[in-house]
Amino acid sequence: MAKKWNMVVDIARCDNCRNCFLATKDEHIGNEFPGYSAPQPESGHSWVDVKRHERGQWPVVAAHFMPVMCNHCDDAPCMKAASNGAIKKRADGIVIIDPKKSKGQKDIVDACPYGAIFWNEEEQVPQAWFFDAHLLDEGWKKTRIEQACPTDVFRSLKVEDAEMRRISEEEGLQTLKPELGLKPRVHYKNMHLITHCFVAGSVVEHVDGVEECAANAEVVLSRNGNEVARAKTDLFGDFRIDQLEKNSGPYQLAVSSESSGSAATAFDLGEDSLHLGTIALGEEA
């Protein structure tokens, strides 16, 4: 089996420094690479974009950033939409939109379910991130986004598909819109930061009439009477339970500590993560 390119993207490591976005612009604005791409327009294209995502409510908030780009699908709908063989899949897995053959084919833009293709009005061509194939073909060892990323979010891997499946399983990688079955070659790590919710709270206790953070309290989350997760509060009395399904409905939460008794509450989990506010031990909700 042939070795093919894949890109692993670790969402937890992304700092939104925007270097990947800028490096791609630096590489393509004003530069033509015959056989690979026409120049990118000066503004408006995000071949590699970084999506901002917030979870929670003040004062318990998490911000995550997710780089997105062409997924180099093995079963690429953009290829089917292109006439004249304008989009080809290379033996190494990279999908390339031919800058000559694709001229005028604006429909290709809408064929991508990931919104990864941009229409270049000046050049009249559809364009997307093509894995720096022009550089890899010249002998570069890594892509510009990997080179520019200060926190090693990206890891390009040229491996056989079976090996990639093993890696994916081992590291719990996921792809975008797997339900479409397009076999993307961009794999995400820590995708739950985008797709799932957390529930958080601050547990307090009263010691000699003074409100204190309840450290080391036991937090048990259940659904329909079944325990789902367990956590301990930190020195600020805070806890956070992550990786809960969005819109997963009613939950019960019980908190207890040896010294200050217990408390319980219930909530419905919707689209967004939830900060339950303060939960006072010794009072049953």
Next chain:
Amino acid sequence: MRFSIILFGMVQALRLVARLYPKFRDRLKERNLIAQFKLQDNSEGRWVQIENGKVRSRKGIHEKPDFSVIFKNKAIAEEFLTPPFDQLVRIDAAKNFKLLVEGSDELAVWFMTTLNEMQRVRWKGGTPVGNGVVRYTNGTNGGPVFVYVKDGKILRITPVEFDDEDAPSWTIKARGKEFTPPRHTTLAAHGLCQKSMVYSKNRILHPMKRVDFDPNGERNIQNRGKSEFVRISWDEALDIVVSEIKRSKAHGPGAVLVTHGSHHQWGNLGHYLSAFNRFWNLIGCSKLHNNPDSWEGWYWGAMHHWGNSLRLGTPEFYGTVEDCLKDAELMVFWSSDPDASYGYEGTIRREWAKELGIPMVHIDPFLNHTAAHLGGKWISPKPGTDSALAQALCYVWITEDLYDKEFIEKRTTGFGEWKAYILGETDGTPKTPEWQEAETRVPAREARALARQWGRKKTYLGAGGWGCGLGGAGRGPMGVQWARMMTILGAMQGFGRAGVNFGNLQFGAPLDFSFYFPGYAEGSMSGELAYSANAANNYQRMPHVVTMNSSRQNIPKIRLPEAIMEGRAAGYLTDVSSVRGQFLRYGYPAPGHAKIQMMYKYGSPNFGTMVDSNRWVKMYQSENLPFVVNQSIWWEGETPFADVILPACTVFERWDIGEYYNVGAGYVHHMFSMVNHRVVSLQHKCIEPLGESKSDYDIFLAVAERLGLGAMYSEGGNTELDWCKRVFDSSDLAKHTTWKKFLKKGYFVVPADPENARAPTASRWYYEGRKKDTPEPYPLPADYVGEFGEGLQTTSGKFEFLPETLSQIDDPARPPLNHYQKSYENAEADPDLADFPLQLLTPHTRYPFHIMGDDEGCTLQDIREHRVRVNGHAYLVARVNRKDAEARGVKDDDLIRLWNHRGSVVCAAQLTDRLRSGVVSACTGSAQYRPAGEPGNSTDLGGCVNMLNPKKTITEQASGMAPNTSLIQFEKWTGVDTWQRSEAA
């Protein structure tokens, strides 16, 4: 060698080099001239004629040379002209009248440059990488870069990737793990966008003149910022500028005012502390006296507790990366966002700390970039109230016995009074966690929990952006109070103890601090000894002619509009050599000096960075400012507020040399401890200057030549490349690599110290009661009260809870006892402010560097956390609390107007929960100014949010600005501007 033979040889060499190098042949065609070399008594000489590229020469004395180089005697001439050339001999000859140049300055400079060119023409820079592409190197404010060039055009710009020849990286062993930084440099966004900046459509490509400006007739000053510009020739532009300099100088010393931004493009030569200073010292001018922007609270406040004046009052940082990773049990980031503006070298180290499981707490009204990335506990006090939280921590530490009593007893003074204040014995108000809650809105229980962890664990306090100062809460109206509190917290926990110190892993990498390479604040070729750190090393290492400004007139930067419009301004000195230097007051006009007649504006615009900036707009329309010339690379908001515009080129179009984040002694000593590897780069001239733009160095040279100062300015025809070589030779680089190799490869990685020879940890010496052993030459020897190296730079030599120096002045906001004071922008106390219920934070921006990189065509414009495009214009982003936005019917990306009495600015809303309700955060990252109506009295669509900040200084007797926490209101922008500035503001 004999004089006559040397001269004969010189002529032969000219011919030979011309035969071998077409580039040199072409150069010889640039001028026709007759140059005479002779002894003063005319006993011997030779003249050289260059005509249409041909070289003729005869022994003897020509009757009509264009210029003559006259040596006092033969011995001097022979020493001067015999290679290898000794720079010290050369400048000695020039300074002591052993050599004179008579005649045309311009031709003499050209000829001497040509002689130097014989050597330069053989130099080859850059590394060919195939397909006609050459890889050069350069330096940016965002880090050093590789620049790939093909066919005279920049192809790409990347970080520097090290190869096997480069020095190995250091390793820190901590808690059973080993940490080594990656083998490359990282870039900030404003470094990675540079290609788009070079080719930005905002580039100024030709000299220009305002259409309705006539230097000999109607100047139409009131139309600055409104009228169009027309292209003129360099000759015309330079003629106007030179005649304006002469006209101004006729009014007396100081009539020419020169201004520059706080930063410039990277590099030792092109920086304002270099060529700019040399040039202006030769002309004579009034300068803007820079206040320590971004260090306000540290400089005017914290310094009094412990000295560190040459560090602007901030703490030491040596060895803190290793100490923190090895021993710290808690990291508190207080108003500390290191990921915001100086790249990402430290980011990896903080990830190591996270990997080691060191818990982190972030105190900031905004869940800042660093906090969002690292996670941990976020505490978001109401802006400007942080000191109340800090005092409550002291309260818990005192009442629960959680502080370093031994340190307090042996190394500090005044704790008794401080303790009495905290406990409420002196003012009846104990500074309890409950008391602080009313101020900060931080739950009392959280303050207590923080205090207890901090008191029990070895804690690193990252105070300000760099962890050891800079920005954040230190630059608000309460910044002095806050920075002072940071030092007090440090003292109560015994800073210097293993695992207890200031820092957030941004500074203090284990590098070699003795390897000498100058930073830009060391003055480079300026010859300026008083207002740069030139005298410390550079002046000896790179002998060059001293220069001095004969005018004694300075204007406090933050009071420039008042100086021009009202004719007076006063301020307090930034004098880092001592603690008390800042008490000295100075004013404009200086006795016997002239009022300003012209302004020479150089570099980046100020509208986005100076507070209450509508004042700046109005200043330009004042009749008190008869002439303004603007020397800039880009057409930005302030550019059209000029009469003549001179196009400068970028650092990619000229030669320079510099080290990654080495700004040099005098600014931030050893600032390069922020990066993982010391990288010195030759900043190749990668491409030719665009359009008719020229390097700053060459523009100054052209003006200087018209004033007969060219030879002096260029020190005998040195080009920028010659100066690069001189800087190279002056540094320790020359001991490690050759010029030829450096020229080709373009960078050098300075080997880190071996593990057993690393710099000692910051303040450990003080904690342990030893003499100072950290590698910084501060404080000045005279500032030790006891023996040299003993104690701190305070009156007592100890950390002073109640600084003696502050008892010497009577500044209401800086009492010796740092008691809690509320922000003076207080809606509860001031009915005039009732309409402005929101607090505005104006932090440094993350993507441009201050405002550098905020130009149309720059790729940063497409970053939606910086600007959002609405109807074709990219509006600056303002982060607003989700609830505050919803209450005003504002959605994401809606245009909103932020305003108060001082200013009105349209931004694009970004809704977030990362801010507490009642707070708006918009970065001071705008290079644009787009008034919706009359400039200075209408809403700005460009995003200069500093328009909203007060001009009031941080304290009465301190020349520091006080942005942040200004009160404002916002609403959905209607598109119709009715806002009027209220002068009472």
